[in-house]
Amino acid sequence: MENFTFHNPTRIIFGRDTESSVGSEVRKFSARILLHYGQGSAEKSGLLDRVRAALSAAGVTFEELGGVVPNPRLSLVHEGIRLCREKELTFILSVGGGSVIDSAKAIALGVPYDGDVWDFYSSGGRPKDVLPTGVVLTIPAAGSESSPSTVITKTEGALKRGFGSGLLRPRFAILNPELTYSLPPYQTACGAADITAHIMERYFTPTRDVDFTDRLCEATFRSIVYNVPKALDDPNDYSARANIMWAGSVAHNDLLGTGRAGDWASHGIEHEISGIYDVAHGAGLATVFPAWMKFVVSKDVDRFAQFACRVFDVEMHHFNPMETALGGIAALENFYRRIGMPVRLSEMDIDDSRIEEMARKSTQDDAFTLGQFAKLTRDDVSKILKLAL
């Protein structure tokens, strides 16, 4: 196990009707905020009106900035930064899923920063200060509600890049599973694929002797495998929605990655896919991960066999662990198919025409390798994308 620091001060407020407390939660930090949201579902459902009323009742005034799209855009982030500066807003409340939260974090980063906020995404760096943020979550998927990370897309150049800082963890996150009842099945499944990917990026590690966090990862994964089909069968199944929502948050709050190196190559590859093709992040991951697994399985057959046995109850073939390992990958593909996810790029109408471009961009022309479990070159990425076709 590696040395680590774990510090997750986000206050999780979980359960039915919890969004009614949003006004008093926000008021602890600010009386003048930006209300940030997406493309209309929170408006249609009435959630936004409830949030507006709760803010007003708590004496919080707000400016609004909606229109965040999946793969959230730098251009809207710039608009949010201008708005916060102009109106002297000191807190950002996101109502939505990972895209809205990531966009809010980018604005929070940009407001006190003198340069272009894209600098952090393109070159890293340590922010001195950020605006505090809070969340009313509507999609369990990205885990951004208590994570330190944000991913933004710059349309010029189709660049999708991430950045992380402990300062960016939201101060509070309100998670009401009932708000996810109205999610369409495809979006529920994309969220599930994203959650499983967050687990696997941590699970497939070169770090040895991480028994405890291995088991936490497996537990979280199994709960997703158990509950997502139930939520698809009955969208108003509170128990299924609640277990998915909490598991989705824990999957990405860093606990599962404590003391172990994460991989994150599949996320890097998927960012190139959704950067160019604007597909849902979760769907992209469901196509990349099985291909990545087939490409790297021989690096550590035991770990893949453990995954197969403990997550999917694949039988252990003691004289042929590779058979078990491959059985686990097949079981993962079956799970994704069962919940309605694509497992091949071709199912999203993506062909091989831009594979080389994606491989080049993901490694910045072979300037660096991707991943820790295996260190992938540009050529490896290209092979994985071909396996995913």
Next chain:
Amino acid sequence: MENFTFHNPTRIIFGRDTESSVGSEVRKFSARILLHYGQGSAEKSGLLDRVRAALSAAGVTFEELGGVVPNPRLSLVHEGIRLCREKELTFILSVGGGSVIDSAKAIALGVPYDGDVWDFYSSGGRPKDVLPTGVVLTIPAAGSESSPSTVITKTEGALKRGFGSGLLRPRFAILNPELTYSLPPYQTACGAADITAHIMERYFTPTRDVDFTDRLCEATFRSIVYNVPKALDDPNDYSARANIMWAGSVAHNDLLGTGRAGDWASHGIEHEISGIYDVAHGAGLATVFPAWMKFVVSKDVDRFAQFACRVFDVEMHHFNPMETALGGIAALENFYRRIGMPVRLSEMDIDDSRIEEMARKSTQDDAFTLGQFAKLTRDDVSKILKLAL
């Protein structure tokens, strides 16, 4: 699943040599502190000298108060409160295990409080303010390093009582598994028993539909079952010590109890045992829990069967789940025996002479019941203690 709020802002600093950062961590909060510790093992090992040097190097001055005993005493807490007030100390650093940390929390509670700090333990209440605390942990067991709770013993009346408040979570906890190499086998095993008890108090719940946290509990328990015998075989096994230490902390940081009622009857009963007989808390729990389980198993055979199958790989007897459930209890007893724990009161030379007294005190003369999974009367507690003989 029940509604919940989860907020654990303790910064965990985990790994080899991490105690060298204690000076700079403390200095973030105070330059004038109380250094609190136990009966000599941290002195003998040289740890206390390293901590003193690190504090001095960071410009932190300190007063010392050692001598905390297992089942920490109110009398020393009073001494600590006096010392902090007199010397105007504004932070308490614990070097030790749960007893030292609990004692420090009690001092932290008492310093800004006008009345006797015992009020909180005897009657509850909401503290307005507490001193901040930090921890260098030497025993993985109590989980007090990031929990909101503290247990103190008042020798007059042999009263052992607990209190909890979010304000009492330490600001940071330094966890270096190497510091646990020198723990005697019995203490390692007592810690393990305490950790498993913290998991079971949350696992055996009347709350339905808590699949995700069930699995987190099982994962944590399995890691203890796997790693503790390894640490007993080879006390310097870093991996085993590290997995136990982190699992022990997570087992009691409240994550495993999110969205579910805990039971805590066995802790209540054990407090009466160690309050009178001054036995190690973990050993007391190892004798109470199997008895409690036998007494309540019929309340929810399915949950006990799930525990048996998922934690101890007991075969599921589909036509006789009780057989499986009882198999799980037997497996737990075997595990405790294997690591050198007593599983009967008689193994600690405790007879039936004070059972009625303990039953009476634990329920305050039948003024209230103990536990949530089953609500135990004074008579029930008496029966459980007899089962444990």
